[in-house]
Amino acid sequence: MAEAHENYKIVFTGPVASGKTTAINTISDIPTVSTEETATDQTQYVKESTTVAMDYGILNIPSGDVIHLYGTPGQERFSYMREILTEGGLGLVLLVNNNSPKAFSDLDHYIEAFQDFINKTCLVIGVTHMDMSTRPTLKEYHQHLARKQLNCPIFEIDARNKRDIQILLQVLLYSLR
Ligand SMILES: Nc1nc2c(ncn2[C@@H]2O[C@H](COP(=O)(O)OP(=O)(O)O)[C@@H](O)[C@H]2O)c(=O)[nH]1
Ligand SMILES: [Mg+2]
Structure with missing residues (x-):
């Protein structure tokens, strides 16, 4: 009889243009399902579709196990989806865009929004767009998190790079053990 394989779920979150859709596309073994639509609120000034x-x-x-990858919607008016998407999830990948003046406040916002889920599971942070903006540095992120008594893995990643996403997910899976 075939061995039973497990199904796991990992959630990707972060602000608009932090690389969630790209990261899931980069790593997925199936064509991804992405519900893009022309943006109607303030995000239309950031990207044409979101x-x-x-x-x-x-x-x-x-191992034969399967990881289901879910990316949360970028827009605040879809925040009700958080509960649904995190249900039964193993952990959270939080992406922040370093090429944004709001990088730290975005980070704080998403940590707070997912606080219950983070407390129950675990968190890794991926900082994208460091090729476009080198500040804040990873050290400054660590200091920022330390001020919030938060100690979690944080990496520089490019959401278009498969190896970078693999490392993030491996670290997340290892921190569960
Ligand atoms: N230069 C650069 N572009 C990136 C990086 N990560 C993602 N991108 C690009 O950033 C854009 C926004 O990414 P997207 O996945 O749509 O963001 P989402 O709104 O979080 O889903 C896309 O054009 C990506 O190719 C990075 O590290 N550096
Ligand atoms: Mg997206």
Whole structure:
């Protein structure tokens, strides 16, 4: 009889243009489901289209287990989706865009919004767009998190780079053990 394989779920979150859709596309073994729609609120000034509902992809890992990848919607008016998307999730990948003047306040906002889920599971942070803006540095992120008594893995990543996303997910899975 075939061995039963597990299904896991990991949630990607972060502000608009932090790389959630790209990260899930980069790593997924199936064509991703992404519900993009022309933005109607203030995000239209940032990007022409944005994810209104969620992103979804699948990652098959060598053990035969399957990781389901969910990206949260960027816009605040879809915040009710958080509860649904995090239900039964293993952990949270929080992406922040270093090429944004709001990088730290975005970080704080998402940590607070997902506080209950983070307390129950675990968190890794990926800082994107460091090729476009080198400040804040990773050290400054660590100092910022330390002031909030938060100690979690944080990496410089490019959401278009498969290896970078693999490392983030591996660290998340290791911190669960
Ligand atoms: N230069 C650069 N572009 C990136 C990086 N990560 C993602 N992007 C690009 O940033 C844009 C926004 O990413 P997207 O996945 O749509 O963001 P989302 O709104 O969080 O889903 C896309 O054009 C990505 O290719 C990065 O580290 N550096
Ligand atoms: Mg998106």
